[in-house]
Amino acid sequence: MYKILRKQTLNEQVKLMEIEAPLIAKKAKAGQFIILRVHENGERIPLTISDYDAAKGTITIIFQEVGKTTMLLGTLEEGDSLQDFVGPLGKASHFPEDIKKAAIIGGGLGTAIAYPQAKELHRLGVEVTSIAGFRNKDLVLLEKELHEVSDKVIITTDDGSNGNKGFVTDALKNEIESGENFDLVIAIGPLIMMKFVSQLTKQYGIKTIVSMNSIMIDGTGMCGGCRVTVAGETKFACVDGPDFDGHEVDFDQAMRRQGMYKEPESEACNLFKG
């Protein structure tokens, strides 16, 4: 059993939990994920490792209550335990050695996954610009933490409620056109956002890494649930990723696959809410 040591509400839909998992914390690296089950008969859900502390033996996860299992997870409190917590899974992010300046783009909850990447690049001495986009100012996440690991932080909101209206793609384009020579862009968030960021950076020839948040079941390359087409080849996000070259991912296919379970998912949510 894996104990919840800390629980924090980040906004009305998003919660953070620090879980006691010393063996995973010892091995975890930026870009990897865990699969958890809340209880014995529960669904397995993948969540990216948002932070880890090998000395304390803890893994931090951040999740949005969008489905039955994440809603159930959100009802647990400090001192409660999770049935299963498996990881670290997936390949750790691999950054080319000659990177000097990187833009890290987070869309909504994707910011929680982008944060460890920004932290790692900052640790490696890379100049980091973090750009994070949210629907409105009440949903902004990890702004303080991003400032701690970035040379520049730009927060955009769709409705302009924080005074900076626009999408992350607008902000990235502005930065590039005002002379920022990024060697690398990392984009993490909704598929549609990663698609448009990748289309933009392709025009400027900037290497772009995206993190694919596919449907996962076993997390070991056996079930095929997380398959994604990259450069015309089938890849499994759980073992070949989750990071892939954004210029090579078939986002349209990934979006079709992601929508396949919308109906049963919303039925399960409605049943859970009663």
Ligand code: FES
């Ligand atoms: Fe089953 Fe990746 S989750 S193959």
